[in-house]
Amino acid sequence: MKPAPFEYLRADSVPAALAALAEHEDAKVLAGGQSLLTLMNLRLARPSVLVDIGGLAELDRVFSDADDVLIGALVRHRRVETDPELRALVPLAAAAAGHIGHVGIRNRGTLGGTLAHADPAAELPLVMVTLGATCYLESLHGGVRAVPAEQFFVSYYTSALRPDELLTWVRVPRVRAGQGWGFVELARRHGDFAMAGAAALVELDSLGEVRAVRAGLMSAGETPLLVSGPDGLVGETASARRWGELATEWTAELEFSEDPEYARALARVALRRALTEAEARAESTPEAA
């Protein structure tokens, strides 16, 4: 389990990283290395050049304004999980990050890395799709482009990133008053790839009626899937039964390759539980009057 030979470049700035990517068509970006190095050690990935961005402290920062949080691509999962500011601003991401592998993996794995890896069974891609986040992709010749998370994920392990682009920042909407979130992952052991998983946001108005619902699934297709329709339960008072019906409706058309009957049942259960959790949290943090 040793990687095939490769050339190693360590970038000392974002422009230097972009220059390296522009120069080497076959280059891969190394951040936390929690997926890439395993694939390389198994010789399933054989990049000729590695551009290591691990030293770019500028991408290991977090900014926030009234609406959004801007998270650098090098922010580690463990920080997303435990940092008090991020826990307060994007609690859904914090909860989901706790399901990524084990602490040792979360200490190294990065937000940019997991998004660029685009595994449909990964937690933070689903969270970003559910939250409606925006990914910023930079290249030497193309400058910066903003891609909504929903469009960023293209297929299994395939994102909208071009070979010369670096994912640098992610803009994530902050949790709002009246908004509750839920995250449920079903796995045989904590830290395993999800058999099924769901993220949900439910917003209630001051009367306790549903104002907005947004929910997505992992391990349910080629990409993290946003499954919520435009007006699920909007204007209604929610109930466990209604969430169950909605979960059934939103998973009915999914296609699974292996044991579809069971996979759909798991997706439905995860979604219903996430929605129910989200509503419960929304009730406990009512909209400021």
Add this chain to the structure above:
Amino acid sequence: MTTSADTGGWVGRSAPRREDARFLAGRGRFVADLGDAATLHAVFVRSTQPAARLLGVDVSLARRQPGVVGAYTGADLAEDAGPLPTLHEPHPGFAAATQFRMADPALPCLAVDEVLYVGQPLAVVLAHSRHLAEDAAELVDVRYADRAAVTDATEALRDDSPVVHERLGDNEAGRIGFTLGDVDTARAGAHLEVTETYRMGRHGAVPLECRGVFATVDHRRERVEVWTSTQIPHLVRDTMCRVTGWATESVRVAAPDVGGGFGTKANVYPEEIIIPVLARRLARPVSWVEDRAEHFLAAAQGRDQVHHTRLAVDATGRILSWEDDFVVDIGAASLWTAGILANTAVHLLGPYRMRCVRVHGRAAFSNKTVVAQYRGAGRPEACFALERSLDHAARELGISQEQIRRRNLLTAADLPHRVDLPYRDGVPIELDGGDYLACFEACLDALPRAELTRLRAEHPELAVGYGVANYLEATGRGPYETGRARLGADGRFAVAAGSASAGQGHQTTLAQVAADALGVDPAAIAVVNGDTDAVADGIGTFASRSAVLAGNAVDQACRELVSRARQLAAQLLGAPEARLRDGVFEAAPGTSAPGDSADSTAGAAGTLSWAELAAALGPRGTLADAPPLDVTVRYRPLTVTWTMGSHAAVVGVDRETGLCRVLLYAVAHEGGTEINPMIVHGQIVGGVAQGIGGALLEEFRYSADGQPLSGSLADYLLPETTDLPPVRVVARHTPTGANPLGVRGAGESGTIAVYAAVAAAVQDAVGAHVTATPITPAQVWRAASREPALGRAG
């Protein structure tokens, strides 16, 4: 630190493990820690095909790569090492009584003409680093002509099956059978008969440390020194000499620190032969450290059995007859076919009053990875078939799991219990337990069914079920183990045995045994095992045997050492006889002649310490011409030592997803004298963990055409600490007269009954009859969906 005089001995104390100081400080020395800059690194090229004729293996391009020192095919090395022979054949008396027979697969160390499983080594590349060797290994060109693969053991035994070993004509690797009593008559009078097919999936040890071999030639001593991550260095040495023709004295085999074995390292592997062959050929140190990907393909696996059962009971649940026809998938080869077949067959007897039994078993070759004796080695499979059958009968009769067992367990009045069948060593089976029913009750007391009320309240989201199971286990198989005790020049001791610790703590426990026999503190005793230099011959560590075999061998060697020392001490004390009391020699009462010609070596008041005796034996001492005090013995038990135990499990099932979680666990076991209760406790709890892995998570899956599907730790799920429940352990110390220390083996006690107990608890939770492991969430979900009303009752 207290001395043995305070409490009556070191045996029985939970002394801290001496090994842990180095392990916890990262100072352990494993195979991967050996070697230097001159060491060559080996990478094996392994078959990618489950069954194929080899049309060609071309290593010429690999040989020309930078840093590569050599590349060899099976044909290149065939003359250096012949095929691996079986490691065990049963006693002729047992073979006759069970119509036992087996085939010799004679797998070559490196494949030459054909490959029989994915992962089979077929060439080896040596380079200055593992990286370079892997780069070159990719360039070895292997051409295969695929054959039909055999992946199902039952299919394998049909006449029209493709044949794994064409030379053998069919796929039967071995067979065994016996009948006790008049089964048909007993069954004819039965109130109820239950039949079922039970399956246990293929899984295995997957130790923290994979395998590894380091070999170097000592030109001065004209021998090759081999360090291998093994539980059986002496058997590795013996096998190596047999297949290479090397003289025993020209080989040293030693196990350095070993990070777990559990039977997968109680085996002899091609790599253990090829690496020393190459070290000798090139006169260079050679290292091979197995990586995890290789381990999943090439390290021995276990279980993989199917049992067809028929249990007949009377109206109260008493067993009238028990029949089992089983098939073991032994993979492409096993050096332990006899052990696995015999273990399975004999342990189908269970700890019950059972007079009419018919057992028939076969082992089948398949195009899967080789098999060895994974912790339990047939016992968990036998236990699963029998215990699940008892649950089946209980359910049909409308009685509880507990009731049917109470009606059949052997009690103090039944024990010792003779069975009209010899054990594998040819000696008639006699179970010398204390009270199996009492052990079962102790387990129920430790984890009563009544606790379900609390656990259901704590886990309202789960269906919570309760399961029990009993096991019987033959431990401490012979034929012998070697023990050695030596008095050093400074009055300290060196103790050695043929056992090899893979984490069991032999340095601690063997020192405790020796300390009592010698009357000294364990700190005065150095323990070396796992090394052919320490004792010239031995067997090794497996089959719950080391406390029984190595423990008694060390005890016997130390006692013999004391006996000889007493004669020398008497000479020095000027007494006709001396005795050892609290570690000091003194004239035996009534034999001393005060004021006589006591030697000046003797200390005050006519006593003599071990240090003074050692000094007298030194070159300038008064006993300088006496032979050194260095005793080697072979301890030969008459037969195996039996043990029994009971398990109880509480499992919570998420009915909507089928995910299962063991919430609480208990084991009561009839261990014997415990040398170190803390270590025994660790063995039990660790055994339960491995059992839970096998029951719920672990499986080496193969595609229908023989490709392995469990190639990494992401696919092969090991239980983690967060998956494991608290385990309550009740040790019912039941010393045995079968060996001088009164110990019983405990290494497998924690594992054997877990599968059956967990299955029973899942069944209790969701209602469906659980007949196979691993119990997957999808299976449970389907069962729970079918039986929505069950699982909450009782």
